[in-house]
Amino acid sequence: DAGVTQSPTHLIKTRGQQVTLRCSPKSGHxxxxxxxxxxGQGPQFIFQYYEEEERQRGNFPDRFSGHxxxxxxxxxxxxxxLLGDSALYLCASSFRAMSSGANVLTFGAGSRLxxx
Amino acid sequence: AQxxxxxxxxxxxxxxxxxxxxxVYETRDTTYYLFWYKQPPSGELVFLIRRxxxxxxxxxxxxxxxNFQKSTSSFxxxxxxxxxxxxxxxxxxxxxxxxxxxxxxxxxxxxIP
Numbered sequence: 001d002a003g004v005t006q007s008p009t010h011l012i013k014t015r016g017q018q019v020t021l022r023c024s025p026k027s028g029h030x031x032x033x034x035x036x037x038x039x040g041q042g043p044q045f046i047f048q049y050y051e052e053e054e055r056q057r058g059n060f061p062d063r064f065s066g067h068x069x070x071x072x073x074x075x076x077x078x079x080x081x082l083l084g085d086s087a088l089y090l091c092a093s094s095f096r097a098m099s100s101g102a103n104v105l106t107f108g109a110g111s112r113l114x115x116x
Numbered sequence: 117a118q119x120x121x122x123x124x125x126x127x128x129x130x131x132x133x134x135x136x137x138x139x140v141y142e143t144r145d146t147t148y149y150l151f152w153y154k155q156p157p158s159g160e161l162v163f164l165i166r167r168x169x170x171x172x173x174x175x176x177x178x179x180x181x182x183n184f185q186k187s188t189s190s191f192x193x194x195x196x197x198x199x200x201x202x203x204x205x206x207x208x209x210x211x212x213x214x215x216x217x218x219x220x221x222x223x224x225x226x227x228i229p
Contacts, residue, residue, distance in 0.1 A: 033216065035217075040221075040222075041221055042207055042219030042221050043161070043207075043217070043219050044219070045216040088159060090160075090161065092161075104151075104163050105161075105163070107153075107160050107161040107162075108160055109158055109159045110159045110160065112159075
């Protein structure tokens with residue numbers, strides 16, 4: 001049973017470019033969350049998708065956008081890249097985000113983005 | 117706002133030593149959840165434990181144990197008889213019913229053979 005898979009694993013972009021990162025959730029999961037982890041820091045919540053809609057958003061600018069597809073997979077898009085966007089982007093999946101209680105998130109290995 | 121503090125940035129121990137990783141949190145919520153995750157060099161965060169705010173029972177799982185004390189807003193993690201495979205970055209995290217995790221800055225544990 002595959003866990004959370006992310007692609008690409010590594011990529012390099014230049015300032016001003018746009019990037020799309022992809023995530024396939026764990027089988028049986030319907031909710032996808034994205035986190036940004038800068039070097040030496042803890043992951044920071046970007047946003048969460050459930051039923052193909054953005055349900056929650058962290059403190060990130062509109063340059064960060066996403067999408068969830070009917071098969072529950074998700075994309076993270078970042079426009080007008082800045083040097084400070086260099087980070088490990090982690091995708092996490094869970095089941096039934098809107099249920100009460102805390103769901104355990106299953107994380108992927110991340111996509112490491114370097115902006116030059 | 118919620119806040120999670122892991123004051124220890126790096127810890128080194130010799131194999132077979134015990135080590136405790138500290139986690140202190142701040143919140144005004146009455147219902148919340150606390151987590152520990154392990155991040156090996158591969159990058160993915162591996163779930164270790166979840167605790168809700170109404171359950172202060174300590175838990176032991178093999179060489180791992182957790183001490184949750186609401187009175188001091190702490191949720192500490194102890195590894196007994198550490199092994200080289202325990203080397204990783206460990207994150208404490210806080211979650212409300214909204215399901216987004218607030219992570220601490222992590223503690224890098226190095227176990228020296």
